[in-house]
Amino acid sequence: MSATPWWASESMWRKCAIWVTAGMAVILIFLTFDTVNKITAGNGRVPAYDVINSRIYYQFDRERGFQVPVIGDEAPLFGRKLSPEEAEALVTHGKMTIQAKNCMNCHTLLGNGAYYAPDLTKSWLDPGWAAEAVREDLMMRFLRDPPNNARTYGTGRRMPNLDISEEEARAIVAYLKWMAAIDTNGFPRGFEPIAQEGDS
Numbered sequence: 001m002s003a004t005p006w007w008a009s010e011s012m013w014r015k016c017a018i019w020v021t022a023g024m025a026v027i028l029i030f031l032t033f034d035t036v037n038k039i040t041a042g043n044g045r046v047p048a049y050d051v052i053n054s055r056i057y058y059q060f061d062r063e064r065g066f067q068v069p070v071i072g073d074e075a076p077l078f079g080r081k082l083s084p085e086e087a088e089a090l091v092t093h094g095k096m097t098i099q100a101k102n103c104m105n106c107h108t109l110l111g112n113g114a115y116y117a118p119d120l121t122k123s124w125l126d127p128g129w130a131a132e133a134v135r136e137d138l139m140m141r142f143l144r145d146p147p148n149n150a151r152t153y154g155t156g157r158r159m160p161n162l163d164i165s166e167e168e169a170r171a172i173v174a175y176l177k178w179m180a181a182i183d184t185n186g187f188p189r190g191f192e193p194i195a196q197e198g199d200s
């Protein structure tokens with residue numbers, strides 16, 4: 001008697017392989033749509049681009065055990081309120097500039113990049129910008145001429161002059177403000193934000 005038991009039959013294993021592959025393909029397609037939805041601006045944890053018209057600050061979330069960005073009152077970037085389209089164009093220009101100048105060679109943004117220089121994910125909230133009232137001005141000066149406007153973020157390193165125009169610097173600041181408003185699940189860990197007016 002050499003009848004093959006059911007669990008060792010070739011056809012059973014072939015069917016298993018087909019069903020598992022098909023099942024995983026369906027799950028993968030579902031997760032892809034789910035993720036794309038979650039990382040699209042204006043959905044879930046990623047705010048719409050016109051969030052740059054509002055004050056962004058950090059607040060400790062007791063339930064989650066870390067700080068989360070809060071979108072506060074109206075506080076337009078550079079004092080001018082932008083339409084959703086204008087805001088998207090500005091933030092996109094900032095992103096393109098950051099890619100074109102390869103800032104990730106030294107910095108990390110949203111988990112991608114290098115750690116030669118400070119993580120930029122929450123740079124907008126960095127205490128290095130002294131106070132909210134002077135932040136925009138200090139950021140613009142720094143980006144346009146880093147060696148002469150060094151902020152010393154504790155690395156002892158210096159950022160080179162990357163020949164960033166005024167328009168590009170404004171767009172970068174808009175991008176950094178928008179990025180700071182993204183709920184990154186507490187990343188980067190242990191980040192201490194700039195002194196926030198109205199903190200209790």
Ligand code: HEC
Pocket residue numbers: 097098101102103104105106107116117118119120122123124126128150151152153154155156157158159160162164172
């Ligand atoms: C060659 C490496 C290098 C490149 C490329 C670079 N940076 Fe920097 N960056 C630094 C260093 C080093 C510092 C810290 C400077 C200091 O402490 O004074 C810094 C600091 C900063 C800060 C302040 C950090 C903070 O915590 O808020 C910002 C904002 C910034 N860089 C933006 C940019 C942007 C935008 C680009 C691309 C256009 C860029 N950097 C490209 C090296 C670099």
